[in-house]
Amino acid sequence: MADYFRDAPDPDRGYALAVIAGTLTLKAVKPNVLRQLVLERMDEVLFRYSYDYVGDLAETISLVWEPPATGKPASSDLSLGTVMHQLETAGRANVHGLVRDLLDQLEGSSRFAFLKLITGGLRIGVSARLVKQALADMGNVDITEIETLWHGLSPPYVSLFQWLDGKTDKPKLDMPAVFHAVMLATPVGDNDLASLDPKDFAAEWKWDGIRVQLANLAGTRRLYSRSGDDISSAFPDILEAADFEGIIDGELLVGGTMRTNRATRTFSDLQQRLNRKTVTRKMLEDYPAFIRGYDLLFSGSRDMRPESFLTRRAALSALIEKAAPSHFDLSPLVPFSSWEELDRLRKEPPDPVIEGIMLKRLDSSYTSGRSKGPWFKWKREPYNIDAVLMYAQRGHGKRSSYYSDFTFGVWTESEGKDVLVPVGKAYFGFTDAELEVLDRYVRNNTIERFGPVRSIRAEPDHGFVVEVAFEGINFSSRHKSGVAMRFPRISRLRTDKLPRDADRLETLLAMIGTPEINVASPAEPI
Amino acid sequence: MKPETLLYPTPKGLFCEKGGFYIDPVQPVERALITHGHADHARAGHTHVMATRETLEIMRIRYGDTFCVSTQEAVLGTRTTIGDVTVSFHPAGHVLGSAQIAVEAGGMRIVVSGDYKRRRDPTCLSFEPVPCDVFITEATFGLPVFHHPDDRGEIAKLLTSLKQFPERAHLVGAYALGKAQRIIMLLREAGYDAPIFIHGALARLCDYYESEGIQLGDLRPATIDAKDKQSFAGAVVVGPPSAFADKWARRFPDPMPIFASGWMLVRQRAKQRGVELPMIMSDHCDWPELTATINEIKPAEVWVTHGREEALVRWCELQGIAARPLHLVGYDDEGE
Numbered sequence: 022m023a024d025y026f027r028d029a030p031d032p033d034r035g036y037a038l039a040v041i042a043g044t045l046t047l048k049a050v051k052p053n054v055l056r057q058l059v060l061e062r063m064d065e066v067l068f069r070y071s072y073d074y075v076g077d078l079a080e081t082i083s084l085v086w087e088p089p090a091t092g093k094p095a096s097s098d099l100s101l102g103t104v105m106h107q108l109e110t111a112g113r114a115n116v117h118g119l120v121r122d123l124l125d126q127l128e129g130s131s132r133f134a135f136l137k138l139i140t141g142g143l144r145i146g147v148s149a150r151l152v153k154q155a156l157a158d159m160g161n162v163d164i165t166e167i168e169t170l171w172h173g174l175s176p177p178y179v180s181l182f183q184w185l186d187g188k189t190d191k192p193k194l195d196m197p198a199v200f201h202a203v204m205l206a207t208p209v210g211d212n213d214l215a216s217l218d219p220k221d222f223a224a225e226w227k228w229d230g231i232r233v234q235l236a237n238l239a240g241t242r243r244l245y246s247r248s249g250d251d252i253s254s255a256f257p258d259i260l261e262a263a264d265f266e267g268i269i270d271g272e273l274l275v276g277g278t279m280r281t282n283r284a285t286r287t288f289s290d291l292q293q294r295l296n297r298k299t300v301t302r303k304m305l306e307d308y309p310a311f312i313r314g315y316d317l318l319f320s321g322s323r324d325m326r327p328e329s330f331l332t333r334r335a336a337l338s339a340l341i342e343k344a345a346p347s348h349f350d351l352s353p354l355v356p357f358s359s360w361e362e363l364d365r366l367r368k369e370p371p372d373p374v375i376e377g378i379m380l381k382r383l384d385s386s387y388t389s390g391r392s393k394g395p396w397f398k399w400k401r402e403p404y405n406i407d408a409v410l411m412y413a414q415r416g417h418g419k420r421s422s423y424y425s426d427f428t429f430g431v432w433t434e435s436e437g438k439d440v441l442v443p444v445g446k447a448y449f450g451f452t453d454a455e456l457e458v459l460d461r462y463v464r465n466n467t468i469e470r471f472g473p474v475r476s477i478r479a480e481p482d483h484g485f486v487v488e489v490a491f492e493g494i495n496f497s498s499r500h501k502s503g504v505a506m507r508f509p510r511i512s513r514l515r516t517d518k519l520p521r522d523a524d525r526l527e528t529l530l531a532m533i534g535t536p537e538i539n540v541a542s543p544a545e546p547i
Numbered sequence: 548m549k550p551e552t553l554l555y556p557t558p559k560g561l562f563c564e565k566g567g568f569y570i571d572p573v574q575p576v577e578r579a580l581i582t583h584g585h586a587d588h589a590r591a592g593h594t595h596v597m598a599t600r601e602t603l604e605i606m607r608i609r610y611g612d613t614f615c616v617s618t619q620e621a622v623l624g625t626r627t628t629i630g631d632v633t634v635s636f637h638p639a640g641h642v643l644g645s646a647q648i649a650v651e652a653g654g655m656r657i658v659v660s661g662d663y664k665r666r667r668d669p670t671c672l673s674f675e676p677v678p679c680d681v682f683i684t685e686a687t688f689g690l691p692v693f694h695h696p697d698d699r700g701e702i703a704k705l706l707t708s709l710k711q712f713p714e715r716a717h718l719v720g721a722y723a724l725g726k727a728q729r730i731i732m733l734l735r736e737a738g739y740d741a742p743i744f745i746h747g748a749l750a751r752l753c754d755y756y757e758s759e760g761i762q763l764g765d766l767r768p769a770t771i772d773a774k775d776k777q778s779f780a781g782a783v784v785v786g787p788p789s790a791f792a793d794k795w796a797r798r799f800p801d802p803m804p805i806f807a808s809g810w811m812l813v814r815q816r817a818k819q820r821g822v823e824l825p826m827i828m829s830d831h832c833d834w835p836e837l838t839a840t841i842n843e844i845k846p847a848e849v850w851v852t853h854g855r856e857e858a859l860v861r862w863c864e865l866q867g868i869a870a871r872p873l874h875l876v877g878y879d880d881e882g883e
Binding site: 063064066067068070071074075076080081084085420422467470473 | 690691692693694810812813814815816819855857858861862865874876
């Protein structure tokens with residue numbers, strides 16, 4: 022890769038880098054443009070059926086695309102740089118015609134590659150880390166220099182390559198409040214803790230919101246998701262309250278902070294605020310968002326990442342002390358002296374919005390990515406129920422020959438009789454071998470078919486019982502059963518059980534309960 | 548007369564009350580008319596079976612002489628009266644012996660096409676369009692994404708690979724009835740005259756094809772006598788797809804998994820099965836052929852049996868042709 026980057030010309034190499042790293046976004050070529058193009062020649066319903074079957078927009082279009090009967094347009098220069106440049110510079114009005122001509126010129130698999138490329142879905146199977154390492158090797162610089170610059174640059178990366186070629190100075194980022202790759206934890210494995218000393222670690226609750234990075238530098242404020250997506254526009258309340266300079270890492274939650282002594286609300290409440298371009302005043306009032314601070318990356322413009330967790334934590338604590346109490350609090354530490362004690366705490370967390378424990382080495386610096394050792398996550402045990410398969414639907418994409426999407430139900434009493442009521446859907450958790458078993462059962466025990474959906478035989482003495490694991494459960498008015506599960510998945514096939522042995526709706530309702538809101542005392546710095 | 552009174556779906560399959568028979572029933576019945584020999588259409592255990600001579604023969608090979616109590620041979624194009632209706636069989640181009648069945652009474656004609664295709668197949672008679680009021684079609688590949696390429700190009704892919712990888716055994720997965728013989732024939736037509744090795748499950752059907760005058764050339768059993776794996780280097784071995792996932796395949800040197808099926812058009816399918824060389828070759832119509840056939844026959848109404856019925860029904864609606872799905876249970880819409 023380094024050889025290629027050294028030898029290929031600009032802007033070809035920059036676009037190639039964007040393709041490999043998955044950062045190519047052609048503003049004018051939105052999936053919607055492709056959809057419009059294909060619908061010029063095809064019925065919308067037929068297209069939808071096709072898309073459902075294939076499961077991938079680019080592949081669907083490449084398969085259904087019919088070149089015009091009048092013959093192909095004259096071929097033009099199809100090199101990567103030329104095509105990308107044309108597409109980037111084409112105005113909204115011209116881009117339709119340009120893409121249409123290119124699709125007409127290309128055959129089967131190149132049509133597919135082209136569509137994948139312009140929709141940013143061409144997966145090369147090279148990790149982002151490896152690409153950055155190749156760039157670092159090429160320019161003989163440290164990989165962290167590349168990582169720091171990375172999110173501030175965009176294709177075709179001419180300034181980056183000029184610098185790595187030694188022709189110009191290091192590019193200056195025009196936006197300082199740029200995203201820095203977050204530090205991730207590895208799950209606690211079976212024997213991981215045995216060799217570790219509890220004294221070397223701090224423990225924190227793992228809150229069930231979304232991980233975010235809030236930056237406020239040189240007058241620019243931004244809120245990023247953990248993958249680096251800018252979600253500022255959905256959270257004006259947080260941005261407005263962020264009156265400190267620096268970059269913090271934390272959990273985005275809805276409800277009240279500990280500093281205001283109000284309860285943290287569940288993930289389903291937080292969902293009301295996610296994936297919105299704008300937000301109404303009522304939303305802001307009904308679903309107030311706040312950040313529970315985990316870490317401090319920059320204090321002002323000072324890079325805190327090389328410091329130890331303890332030092333960063335102390336600085337974070339001081340910063341949050343002065344920040345708006347309604348929008349910022351500090352994730353409390355969980356005191357413990359042995360792994361056994363921590364395990365007990367993990368299994369009975371004091372707040373329903375906790376999904377486990379985080380373990381952080383006291384001396385660890387803040388490093389981007391997921392390396393094993395400095396940080397661990399230790400989730401609480403999932404909930405489990407035994408349910409009966411009721412309906413099955415064919416999967417998408419590579420699963421489209423399998424019945425892999427299952428609706429399952431539990432027993433409840435209705436008009437004096439026990440009946441099954443659907444409580445959720447799951448389409449993962451099972452192994453490929455288990456999927457074969459499920460698929461065969463569905464095919465051999467179909468009672469009725471409605472298009473792609475099959476209704477499966479489910480009687481007290483004849484049916485398929487599965488163990489469903491899930492992370493949480495809440496009341497829901499949108500579901501017939503009145504409950505909605507979080508992250509349900511099929512964890513085991515219970516071929517040893519009859520449907521009559523499956524769980525009842527009352528059991529699920531009891532799981533919701535009303536746990537005491539009883540969060541540990543406000544955060545104390547250590 | 549309404550067509551629904553002549554033929555209607557039941558849990559056992561399509562039923563003709565006036566004639567007292569089912570077409571391709573999925574459960575044992577008194578009187579069955581069978582379109583072709585694939586296992587989901589031709590089942591054992593009926594009392595009386597009417598089908599083409601070849602289909603009856605294939606059922607006998609697969610199920611033994613006792614597959615039914617009595618048989619009646621259908622001669623292509625000949626009209627036969629059963630109860631109050633007249634039936635006739637017409638070539639469907641799917642596999643050897645495959646037929647469409649036309650059912651007529653009171654001036655109403657319904658054609659049950661069974662499984663069919665429109666391309667040339669050197670191992671069976673070509674599909675013959677039969678004018679009718681209601682055309683009952685399958686829709687295995689009933690989505691606009693399905694465009695089957697020319698099968699000569701797919702055979703060329705196999706021949707190229709044989710040249711590129713002369714050290715590897717080329718294991719071609721193909722269904723035992725129809726697809727396997729068609730591939731062997733196409734290889735022969737392309738000038739490949741080396742011995743082709745076949746899995747035991749194909750032997751009797753290949754013998755039967757030969758006895759019907761379909762010359763498959765030098766076929767040998769894919770068993771290792773000389774304990775010499777290397778004798779299969781660069782050879783073509785044809786077997787049922789299930790055998791290649793089996794221990795059976797381990798006897799070959801560096802086997803290359805190949806699968807000949809219409810489903811191979813979808814990348815993820817090929818990937819999922821671990822197929823290295825997908826050959827897109829189908830014994831069903833692709834989307835342009837399904838729609839062209841309906842345009843050619845111009846039936847007043849189309850009923851869709853199994854497969855991707857919703858898309859074909861939608862297409863018919865757009866063309867102003869009345870159409871509905873039959874929701875028949877028991878036909879394998881994936882096995883091909």
